[in-house]
Every structure is written in C-alpha cells, then in structure tokens.
Amino acid sequence: MATTPNPDRRNERARRAILDAALELCSTQTYAGLTMEGIAKSAGVGKQTIYRWWPSKAAILLEAITERADQSLDFPDTGDLLADLRGQMYELVRLFTDPMFGAYGRGLIVAAQTDPAISAALLDTLIRPRVQLCIERLAKAQQAGEIRADVDLAVVVELLYAPLYYRMLLHTAPVSSEQVDSVISLVMSGIRP
Amino acid sequence: MATTPNPDRRNERARRAILDAALELCSTQTYAGLTMEGIAKSAGVGKQTIYRWWPSKAAILLEAITERADQSLDFPDTGDLLADLRGQMYELVRLFTDPMFGAYGRGLIVAAQTDPAISAALLDTLIRPRVQLCIERLAKAQQAGEIRADVDLAVVVELLYAPLYYRMLLHTAPVSSEQVDSVISLVMSGIRP
Amino acid sequence: MATTPNPDRRNERARRAILDAALELCSTQTYAGLTMEGIAKSAGVGKQTIYRWWPSKAAILLEAITERADQSLDFPDTGDLLADLRGQMYELVRLFTDPMFGAYGRGLIVAAQTDPAISAALLDTLIRPRVQLCIERLAKAQQAGEIRADVDLAVVVELLYAPLYYRMLLHTAPVSSEQVDSVISLVMSGIRP
C-alpha cells in the first residue's frame, strides 16, 4: 500500500497509546463524541502520528477491538447442537447488552454505513469468521441428519443472528436470552427433518 | 411542551421549504454531509427558524419522511398468506435497494443509535405500525389454522424482517427477493402446523 | 418626511415608555449594550412601534436627552465674565463626570461618527445653541472692551470647551474644575486687550 510510510520504523509505544486511548475514551463518551483531537491529546501523541497510520477514528477503533477479540475464535461442538447454538448466541447477547459495546460496537456499524473500508474490515475480521464457524457447526449437524439436507445453512445463520442485531439497532425490544430461545426454537422447527 | 414556541404563529411556507430542502439535499449527498447550514441556505431560511422547531437534522428528516410515508399503511389480505408476506417484503427490498434510501434511511437508523428521541419517533411512526399490521395478518392466518397456535407471532415478524435489515446494515450480502423467498420458506416450515 | 406614518394617531404612552426605557437602560448598561430589543421589552412595547418612529437607538436617545435638556437653555450674565464662564464650564464638568453620561453621552458622540443624521441632530439641538449663547455672552464682553476687538469669538469658544471634550473622549486625564480654571486663565490672557 502507498498510504502508509515505512512500518518498520513505527513506534509501538505510540500505537499502543492511541489504541488504548481510543477504547478508553469510548467507554466515557459516545462514539460521535470521540475525536481525533481527543485521542491525540489523551494518548500524548501528535495528530499527525494518528493520521499517518489510520485513515479515520473508526479504523482505530476497529483495530483496537479486533486486537482484543481475536483471542476466542472457536465454535464449540459438544454434540448437542441446540446447546452449542444457545451458548454462542448467549455470548452475543452478553456483548450487545454490555454498556461499553453501546459506544464502540454501534459506532463501528454506524461508520460502516458511510465508509466502505470500515464495512469491509468489519466483515472480514469480525463478522464473517464467526459466521463461517457457525455454518461449519451447522454443516456437521446437517451431515449427522439433524438438519434437512435441502436447507441453505447461510440463511439459517442469518435467521438465528439477525433478530439480535435487529433489536439491538432498532431498539424495538431489549436483546435477551429469552429472545434467543424463541428464535432457536422456531428456526429449529423449520430445519429439522 | 416547553421546547417549541407558539405553533399557531408558525410559518407553513418555511416548514415546507425546510422539509423539502432536507430531502432534496439527502438525495444529492450523504447523510453525514447534510448540515443545518446547508438546509438553511438551500431552503432560503434562517438557521434560527430550523433550531426553533427541530432539535436535530435527524428530526427534520424523520418528519419529512413520515409525512411521505403515512399514505400507504395497509397490509393486504388476499387469503394467500405467502403471497401477502412476499408482496410486503418485496416492497421493503425495493426500498432498501433504492439509492435514495441509502442516504436518509440509513441516516435515521444511525441517528437513532445516539438520539433516543429519534429512536422513539422512528419506532412509533414507521416501524411499529407496520409490524403491528403484519402481526394482525399473521393472527388471521393463525386463527385459520395455517400457523400453529403456540407460535409467538412477534417473533415470527422479527424472523421475517430482521434478515433484511441485517444485510442492509452489515452489507454481508445484497438484499434481494431471493433472500426473501428463502427466509419465508424456512420460517413457514417452522410455523406450519 | 415620508419615513413616519400619521403622527396624529400616535400613542403618546408608547412614546413616553420608549424614551424612559432608553434612558433607564442606559444608566444600567453601556451604550453598545443598549439594544432595540431590550428597549422594546423593558418599555412593554412592540419592536415595530420603535422602528415606526425612530431610525436608530441613537435617535431615541437623542430625543430623550434633548427633551430633558431643553429646559435650562440660558447663559447667565452677572457682569462678571470669568465667573459666568466658570459657572457654565463647571456645569459641563459635572455632566462629563456623571457616570450616567458615560453611557449615553459618549454613545451619542460615537453614533455621530457613523450616522450623519445623529451628528446633525446632536449639533442642532444640543451643541450649537449652547455655543451660540456662549458666543453672545462673549460678544457682550467684547463690546464692553473686556476682549480685544480683533478676536474671533468662535475660536475662543472652541479653545474653552474643546479641552474638556478632549480629556473626556481620549481619557488623557480626568476632566476637572482645575482644568477649567487653567484653561480660562490662559485663554483670558490671550484675549484681553
């Protein structure tokens, strides 16, 4: 890429300070109230240093979050499909109801509406890998005959997860484990042989 | 309310010009690029006149949109549930793929993440009435025995519509009538007696 | 004049309230802080009523002041020129050092720098009549042989009064009766036969 200078000479301390400051500030204020100027000041860093390495505040947040999220990338397979789904979806409920998430999670999705680069990064690093893992778990179940062979698993994943995003973003109702149970129950009815 | 001055003395011409300018500008630029200053100038109106009656640009857009949307509030009942659902959902697909919607539709949802007033208005005037109509149509079908009696229809509505919002907001895949067909098919399998 | 509507139908009560409010406010705030809006509110009068009858706040003040000043227009002639001059000039010192005058007096002179109408009115109603009276008193003294015949009395008046205005407007030193005495003394030395 031509946008960034020599990454070898990069100062890791500055990078850390910026990412930390971004998350730190996000927990205090709203995403809209997060400014490059604020990050620079609170990180003890020149603005130019930020602009040198990131194109936007969303990009900073994204990097900060993926860094923290990359750890737990796995979808359990206990043999009990319902329990596995429920466990993963409960996890998402926990995330969506975390007040901290309200700041940067929503902020990232908001930024993705405008900035295709953020949108792509969000998909590639956070969403799709997890969707893929879920599909794979469903595929095993399908091969085991727990799901009809003609069912499009990509659609199933959407049916399972979309209602959580729907409530989270539109505020029609609080995201909850009850919702997860209802959704799983109905979807399973539709895909069982 | 204390926020607004005497509404009797309000100048309707200014109100119209502001709402029209807001929509007009939205079709040109992005939602973020829509400014109070721009609306004022393009409407030939003082900024104070805008701030007098609306607290934010999102509020303006919301009023402009609801005004145009209020007309067609009905959910057909042809007796054919699948066809009725498909028709309504195709309509939403058409809306979500309208380039104009990209500007203000997404903008409103974005604004709703931050501003509870916008969120509430969005729900009350646009989302919930339509959800309600859909539930009522499903209730008729349920009474006709086309849907199992134990099915929670509110969850069904979410299962049907959430995947469209999911794709629209996360850009995981293009919203399309094919998606609608898949979703309806799977959901119907799950709720049929 | 074409600027004003039919003066016969004018409401005297409103006129009084406006003039009084203008002076009243001037004693509180600075001239720059005196606004049409403030006068209207404090007079319990519509802004239009002010604009109907006066072109500017300076015009209001001017009318208010001349009204009060018109009473005492006379220059005493006790036979003692020095005493007469001193008396009149002490009076001006008293005016210039009145804190109230700081508000409207300076304000009017300031306004006169910009607005020729104010300047003309200021001269015609306040300055020139008094200058004329002073010249007449001096003329009597000249005829009595107390002042050389070749002296231009208009210049003498300026020599007497200008130093007071000079200090008042430039703040080089406080206006005072000592200054008056010095000035009179020197000027008299110059014009005595």
Place this chain on the structure above:
Amino acid sequence: MATTPNPDRRNERARRAILDAALELCSTQTYAGLTMEGIAKSAGVGKQTIYRWWPSKAAILLEAITERADQSLDFPDTGDLLADLRGQMYELVRLFTDPMFGAYGRGLIVAAQTDPAISAALLDTLIRPRVQLCIERLAKAQQAGEIRADVDLAVVVELLYAPLYYRMLLHTAPVSSEQVDSVISLVMSGIRP
C-alpha cells in the same frame, strides 16, 4: 502572558494579511461594520487564527495603526517655535482630513470609549509620546524666554490640539489650517511674556 500561544511558531504571513485586511476593510466600511468574519475572509485566514492572537477587532486595528505610525516620531526644532508648532499641527490636519483616517482613526477613538485596553494602548503608543515631544519643544521655548515661566505647558498642548479633535469628532466645522493658525495665534498671545 497566558492569552497567546507560542509566538515563535507564529506565521508572519497570516499576521500581515490580517492587519492589512483590517485597514483595507476599515477604509471601505464603517468601524461598526468591520467584523472578525469579514477580516478572516478577506485575509484568507481562519477565524481561529485571529482569535488566537487578538482579543478584539479593535486590538487588530490598533496594532495595524501603531505599526504604521511608529515611523515618524520627532518634533522639529528649527528655532522658530511658531513654525514648528504650525508644521506639526498642519500634519495632524492632514491626517484628520484623510478620508482613510475617517474610517479607522475615528474607529479607534470609538473603541476606546468602550474598551479600556484600547484606550490605554491608544494613549501610550500614539497620543502621549507625541504630546510629550510637544511639551519638550515648548519647554525649550520657555527656557529661552519665549513663554512665560508660570505657564503650565501641559495645558498649552491641550489648548493647541483639543480644538482639532473637537471639530473632527463633533463635526462642528471642518478641520483646517486656518483653524490651526487662529488657535496658535490666540494661544501664543496668552503665553507670551
């Protein structure tokens, strides 16, 4: 001082543009019509850059003017007191009748009525140094026996110059060299031995 940021990093080009634009605009419009916004636009400068270095438009004007005025600070001593006085006062007449001066000179005096800082600066940088020079010239004449020993020279300076300010600010009559001659003539009569 705490008001201004690091002056070392200051952009001289911006400073020049702002000072020039201020004078330029003053000669076009009235002082009251001079706005920070106008200066910024016409100087091709951000408003913040102005506010960073000057607290008010008067401060800008003052700096602009003193810069231009500092050059010629001397009072000639040809041995001929009358000629020297006349020369200096003619110079002031020339200044007061310069149409350009009407804009910013009056503007400064107007500003000094409201803003003590401007008043002080005006006195310290423009008025008093010149008054002092005049007093010194008069003192020499006094020691040479051309002026009575008991005459307060400070009062003489006021007698000489005040009438020019008087006419300039009150518009009672045009400032002119004839006025200067009359004034000098009368004052000299009063102070000669």
Place this chain on the structure above:
DNA sequence: GTTTAAACGAGACGGTACGTCTCGTCTTCCC
C-alpha cells in the same frame, strides 16, 4: 560512533459547521 533520514510531540494553519445571539422586517391578532 557518527551520520542521517524518518517518525515523533506539538501545535499553528485555512477551513467548515456548530448552536446562539441580535438585528431589522414581516405577520398576526387585539383593541
């Protein structure tokens, strides 16, 4: 071990938009 080039902190710069304020005009309703 010095040179040297780039990344760094700091922050001034030209801008845009903000939300508030006041101006002088226009409109509405009351007496």
Place this chain on the structure above:
DNA sequence: GGGAAGACGAGACGTACCGTCTCGTTTAAAC
C-alpha cells in the same frame, strides 16, 4: 390602523474539530 407579540431571513459571534503543514527532537538503521 396603531400597537403588542413574536416568528422570520440574515448573518456575525466565538468554539470545536477537521485534515494539512511546519517545526524542532528523538531514535534507530546505515555508514
């Protein structure tokens, strides 16, 4: 039709950030 009330178009106010652009000052690789 004059007057009280106040909404209106206009635009300046001073502030907050934007993203770019110098400035010295580290600082780490190349000599």
